[in-house]
Amino acid sequence: MKKISVFNFVSVDGFFSGPNGEIDWFKTIGNDSEWQDYTKRSSEGAGSTLVFGHTTYEMMKSYWPTPDALKNDPDMAGVMNNSSKLVFSKTLKNVKEEENWKNIKLLNTINKEEIIDLKSKTDMTILGSGSIVQQFSNLDLIDEYTLVVVPIILGEGKAMFKGVKEISLKLADSKKFNNGIVVHHYKTK
């Protein structure tokens, strides 16, 4: 059975980005070999369709296909650029493929049946995208949440679970790294 996951970096106070989408606080994450192995393994094991809302999609697109990303983080850039990408937006009319930015599909509405049908063919991972997390969660479409907790209080920003209804979760695993990162892994069933 395929699954739909949320994979997000969050601050201790539960924000996945600053008030204007800032993710500069990711830079506070310290180097740690075990952590690097973990991120490498997660990206290699991907094969998942990446799911975005409009805002996160534009942010990803503005970074991952660039020479900077290809140089600094070639493994992840490769995964991001080649993976199937599914973008939800009411306003975007089309999504263009470019060099190092392939396999993109646009949907204008979130339809539960359509998503369950897609899930029969591929795993899906939502990155960032608060409003997509909210809508998928409230349609009971999420199987797993992976939260990478960065040791910082941001004080303001976009809340990861804003507008999500009450959900009981099962802790599958929680792992800490020497750079202060804690990864919580929850399942909904």
Add this chain to the structure above:
Amino acid sequence: MGKVILLEHVSLDGFSAGPDKEIDWIKYDSELEEYVAEIRKTVDATIYGRITYKMMESYWPSVLRNPDSPKNQYEFADWLDKKLKVVVSGTLSSVEWNNTKLIKDNLADEINQLKRELEGNMLLIGSPTLVQSFIKENLIDEYRINVNPVIIGRGIPLYENINKKVNLKLLNTRTFNNGVVGLHYGTI
């Protein structure tokens, strides 16, 4: 030299209580009780806002006076009674409970002075508004956040109106059998 330790139970979406102050979703069993008891052993004082203080004051002294109180309740009431209680409130004019100190203003100066005077730590529990003031004034030395495996959707957020960044240092984590994860951070 004492430290200020924040001890909170939160939902995964960062609420410390439901919209009507519900805390029935907080998982608290003997394993967590022991974990909290270990923290309490290092503590010389507890800190409250007005509302939490009033709630505590209206209940625990009566447990101590009642010979039929259950043992664990009696022990906690006795512990509370003997420890210094610090109440932060601009509106309270006096406090009745013994060993209680009222802080009306100059929060940072008062707390820093207590840190110097006390050998043990001070425990800050509940009181989200007060937690916000403590974070803003850089008064918290350690964060003990017990994350419950539940999204409650709405309620009273633990972190609100903080509007500043605080870099933390992970000291430890503990995973409990009931799915709670105890996060333990220090400040940098």
